[in-house]
Amino acid sequence: MLKGINPYTQEEIYSFKSITSAEVNHKIEAAQNVFKTWRRTSFNERASLMLQLSNHLKKNATDLASIITKEIGKPISQSIAEIEKCAWVCEYYAENAEVQLQQKNITTDAQSSYVSYEPLGVILAVMPWNYPFWQVFRFLAPNLMAGNVGLLKHASNVQLSARAIEECLRLVGFPESCFQNLQISSQKVEEAIKHQHVKAVTLTGSEKAGQAVASQAGQALKKSVLELGGNNALVVFDDCNLEATVKTCVQARFQNNGQSCIAGKRLLIQDSIYDDFIAELITQVKDLKEGHPQGTDTYISVMAREDLAEELEEQLNTSVIKGAKIRLGGKRNQAFFEPCLVENVTSEMPIFQEETFGPVLAITRFSKANEAVELVNGSKFGLGVSVFTENDKLINDLIPQFEDGAVFVNELVKSDPRLPFGGTKRSGYGRELSDEGILEFVNKKTVYIK
Ligand SMILES: O=CCCCC(=O)O
Numbered sequence: 001m002l003k004g005i006n007p008y009t010q011e012e013i014y015s016f017k018s019i020t021s022a023e024v025n026h027k028i029e030a031a032q033n034v035f036k037t038w039r040r041t042s043f044n045e046r047a048s049l050m051l052q053l054s055n056h057l058k059k060n061a062t063d064l065a066s067i068i069t070k071e072i073g074k075p076i077s078q079s080i081a082e083i084e085k086c087a088w089v090c091e092y093y094a095e096n097a098e099v100q101l102q103q104k105n106i107t108t109d110a111q112s113s114y115v116s117y118e119p120l121g122v123i124l125a126v127m128p129w130n131y132p133f134w135q136v137f138r139f140l141a142p143n144l145m146a147g148n149v150g151l152l153k154h155a156s157n158v159q160l161s162a163r164a165i166e167e168c169l170r171l172v173g174f175p176e177s178c179f180q181n182l183q184i185s186s187q188k189v190e191e192a193i194k195h196q197h198v199k200a201v202t203l204t205g206s207e208k209a210g211q212a213v214a215s216q217a218g219q220a221l222k223k224s225v226l227e228l229g230g231n232n233a234l235v236v237f238d239d240c241n242l243e244a245t246v247k248t249c250v251q252a253r254f255q256n257n258g259q260s261c262i263a264g265k266r267l268l269i270q271d272s273i274y275d276d277f278i279a280e281l282i283t284q285v286k287d288l289k290e291g292h293p294q295g296t297d298t299y300i301s302v303m304a305r306e307d308l309a310e311e312l313e314e315q316l317n318t319s320v321i322k323g324a325k326i327r328l329g330g331k332r333n334q335a336f337f338e339p340c341l342v343e344n345v346t347s348e349m350p351i352f353q354e355e356t357f358g359p360v361l362a363i364t365r366f367s368k369a370n371e372a373v374e375l376v377n378g379s380k381f382g383l384g385v386s387v388f389t390e391n392d393k394l395i396n397d398l399i400p401q402f403e404d405g406a407v408f409v410n411e412l413v414k415s416d417p418r419l420p421f422g423g424t425k426r427s428g429y430g431r432e433l434s435d436e437g438i439l440e441f442v443n444k445k446t447v448y449i450k
Contacts, residue, residue: 002156007073007302007335018184030177031122031149032197039147043098052172054090071158073293073302086137092417097145100435112449117442119147120199126153128205130259132161142438150179190216225430229355230383233376234264237389238273245388246280252412258359262413267363302335309337312358319349373401382424384413
């Protein structure tokens, strides 16, 4: 059974049965059939549908956002922003896919030689609950524009979002089966990956889910893209603009109730600015408006599930036993977890080593730039890092030293349809978004005409 529980009210909002293996096969066959015609549609036809989808999202943003808020407790203003970002990625690929996939002529001894970029076919997307629309649109916009067709295996607690996305595509006129929701639990993913018509799989989720899907895809010799966890550091140097930096760090850690792979989870502060920075940080975190997720001015609300809040509490408690000091918050009440600042954090503690998927900020001091680099790279994850300084020379020195997939200067790590998104080390492989993302699931076909 796939169950949805509103984390704020603790009420059950749905209980759906998984579809059967025969139904999964039927959907995959339907996807393969529509692929044969969809791949031959022009970029103009696809772009026109994608723009209609974008408009539909914008027009229905509040209703769609309410689904997210009900399912995972995300504050409504942030859910609306999520829907608007989905509209943006649809527009971006509607406008850019044709150029991104343009044939590339290469001079050789042939009369003509080139690379063409052709769709692979049915692509399976296994997606998490924390951005239930955005994570899916980040996959579907480039892939449908490339001529692929999509199957979605969404998290069990966001099945209303999954259905709503499928319905949005149907309403604006995408061909039937171009994008289908597979209402299944994780146990059935392997069957789908093995199916002869499924050509590749993309997963956003935990390390454990990534290992399972990557090995199943490997067994079947199918390509996979993995976007896994992160433990991003926010590195603050003493010449930063203090107030603005604190504001950015607060947003980096506490938006989406702290539940994001790219959240700034570890705050590294240079000694000489430490006390002033902490004082301003406490002020700004205390100012965050807590409340009902449907409240238009709420910034912090419940986490998506009580068991996730319990897990976070466990990581925090173990770190405290090892010497970490809670400076603010950290109390849990069912799925609600007070925004928490923790000092004296060392690299031996769970809140430094592991991903914390909730509103806990782990704080460590450093003195020299090379210490900061060591702390940043000391993580097994490599999604992104933010550096705050006004010193251009320092910035240029540091950028090549970080092992992460992204370095943001004086800004939080965020995804943007125009920029590649993805990690290194245990944060996964492959890239989403931009031209890099659309090129992941295409056949880069070499053509040589003598
Ligand atoms: O858990 C990952 C969240 C990614 C959010 C984004 O793409 O902005």
